[in-house]
Amino acid sequence: MSVTAVVGAQWGDEGKGRIIDYLASDAHVVIRCQGGDNAGHTVVNDLGTFKLHLIPSGIFHPNCLCILGAGTVVNPAALLEEMAELRAAGLSLDNFRLEQRAHVLLPYHRELDGLEDERRGAASIGTTKRGIGPAYADKAARHGVRVGDLLNPAYLERRLRLTLDSRNDRLRDYGRPPLELPTLLAQAAAWADALRPYIVDSLPFVQNAVQRGHTLVLEGQLAALRDLDWGTYPYVTSSNPTAAGLCQGAGLAPRHLDEVVGVVKAYSTAVGAGPMPTELHDAAGARLRDVGQEFGASTGRPRRCGWYDAVAVGHSAWLNGFSHLAITKLDVLDGWDELKVCVAYDLDGQRVTLLPDTPAMERAVPVYETVPGWREPTVQARRWTDLPLNARHYVERLAELAQTPVRFVSVGPHRDALIVL
Ligand code: GDP
Numbered sequence: 001m002s003v004t005a006v007v008g009a010q011w012g013d014e015g016k017g018r019i020i021d022y023l024a025s026d027a028h029v030v031i032r033c034q035g036g037d038n039a040g041h042t043v044v045n046d047l048g049t050f051k052l053h054l055i056p057s058g059i060f061h062p063n064c065l066c067i068l069g070a071g072t073v074v075n076p077a078a079l080l081e082e083m084a085e086l087r088a089a090g091l092s093l094d095n096f097r098l099e100q101r102a103h104v105l106l107p108y109h110r111e112l113d114g115l116e117d118e119r120r121g122a123a124s125i126g127t128t129k130r131g132i133g134p135a136y137a138d139k140a141a142r143h144g145v146r147v148g149d150l151l152n153p154a155y156l157e158r159r160l161r162l163t164l165d166s167r168n169d170r171l172r173d174y175g176r177p178p179l180e181l182p183t184l185l186a187q188a189a190a191w192a193d194a195l196r197p198y199i200v201d202s203l204p205f206v207q208n209a210v211q212r213g214h215t216l217v218l219e220g221q222l223a224a225l226r227d228l229d230w231g232t233y234p235y236v237t238s239s240n241p242t243a244a245g246l247c248q249g250a251g252l253a254p255r256h257l258d259e260v261v262g263v264v265k266a267y268s269t270a271v272g273a274g275p276m277p278t279e280l281h282d283a284a285g286a287r288l289r290d291v292g293q294e295f296g297a298s299t300g301r302p303r304r305c306g307w308y309d310a311v312a313v314g315h316s317a318w319l320n321g322f323s324h325l326a327i328t329k330l331d332v333l334d335g336w337d338e339l340k341v342c343v344a345y346d347l348d349g350q351r352v353t354l355l356p357d358t359p360a361m362e363r364a365v366p367v368y369e370t371v372p373g374w375r376e377p378t379v380q381a382r383r384w385t386d387l388p389l390n391a392r393h394y395v396e397r398l399a400e401l402a403q404t405p406v407r408f409v410s411v412g413p414h415r416d417a418l419i420v421l
């Protein structure tokens with residue numbers, strides 16, 4: 001029995017989905033804890049290739065209960081579309097549950113996200129335009145609508161009446177047509193019909209699983225550098241993608257957590273704006289993007305690529321309390337003569353190893369250590385000793401810098417392309 005949180009240690013897209021798909025084979029429950037359909041979690045297994053946005057990455061294991069937790073913001077239209085795609089691929093959703101306390105991401109959230117981020121102009125965050133910021137803002141301002149409200153039309157109408165006028169005023173400011181209450185209510189009624197069988201109070205399931213000593217996996221969305229409190233604000237998302245944030249979103253006290261797996265890519269990538277000191281604008285960056293196929297799973301945007309940043313991962317290691325690392329995409333580094341690892345930043349002439357706050361981080365210059373690469377392909381490696389010696393040294397160096405032991409090394413997107421230490 002164990003409760004394991006799986007979190008992104010960098011800027012997202014580290015391969016959380018594939019690690020969770022693997023861990024879920026032994027899990028009773030997987031809970032997606034925060035975020036919304038800004039996520040794109042890719043899972044490649046014998047059933048096919050899947051890009052999950054809201055459905056937890058344990059869904060491929062019929063005996064694993066998959067909960068979309070209270071800390072999430074759920075666009076019902078996007079969820080239903082994803083459910084239809086999974087059904088069309090032959091999957092059952094009998095093991096899926098949607099927590100009644102999760103917030104509903106409404107059409108005006110999505111529209112306002114795009115408009116507001118565009119209005120920021122040069123200071124744009126580069127959000128996924130999925131409505132995440134506006135939905136969490138309404139939640140915090142207590143203007144939100146929750147999933148359970150969909151099942152109570154009279155209550156839902158009262159909630160929407162409270163908010164819709166002011167949201168429509170904002171849409172009109174942008175020259176957009178307002179949304180009509182009857183249209184929204186009709187849409188919500190259709191969502192309620194389709195989602196009713198899945199909507200539950202998930203807390204009894206979680207309590208029961210913990211009390212019986214079952215295995216639970218908490219699925220993180222995004223990553224620590226985009227954490228609302230401790231990331232590179234304002235270039236962050238609107239939830240807390242840390243182990244503590246996951247506990248909160250799942251309805252679990254932190255003392256129930258046994259392990260925290262920090263998923264780290266063997267190099268750095270980010271989508272969206274904000275400081276990324278190791279970003280490469282040269283042929284090396286293009287090579288990482290090409291070989292790693294670094295294009296966003298949700299938006300298709302090319303990801304910014306750069307060398308591994310141990311300062312950034314050290315920041316996440318502290319915030320999350322990693323018990324282990326899962327190092328992904330090691331195969332993407334095959335065939336380089338040498339590799340660089342950022343071990344500190346030069347900040348106005350001072351060497352720093354703690355992550356500076358955003359404006360200072362924008363001035364930070366990476367201090368690199370150069371390490372030897374390896375020529376041999378790693379894609380077939382399934383045991384630690386199958387890896388070339390320099391690849392092992394590289395992994396060991398990342399572990400040393402993060403002061404965290406490595407549990408997993410992945411060398412390809414498929415579930416099986418994994419070395420378990
Ligand atoms: P997540 O959001 O953290 O789940 O990660 P994404 O799915 O957005 O991005 C990870 C991408 O890398 C996906 O396209 C995965 O299929 C792919 N991937 C994951 N692990 C590996 C690996 O070890 N090697 C290679 N080459 N690709 C991988």
Ligand code: IMO
Nearest residue numbers: 012013038039040127128221222236237271272
């Ligand atoms: P997964 O879970 C990578 C980025 C956006 C933007 C910032 C805020 O697949 O790792 P938001 O839409 O959340 O308001 O955007 O966060 N971002 C992601 N980057 N992977 C994701 O999800 C992301 N979700 C949001 O690009 O910089």
Ligand code: MG
Nearest residue numbers: 013040041297
């Ligand atoms: Mg992703």
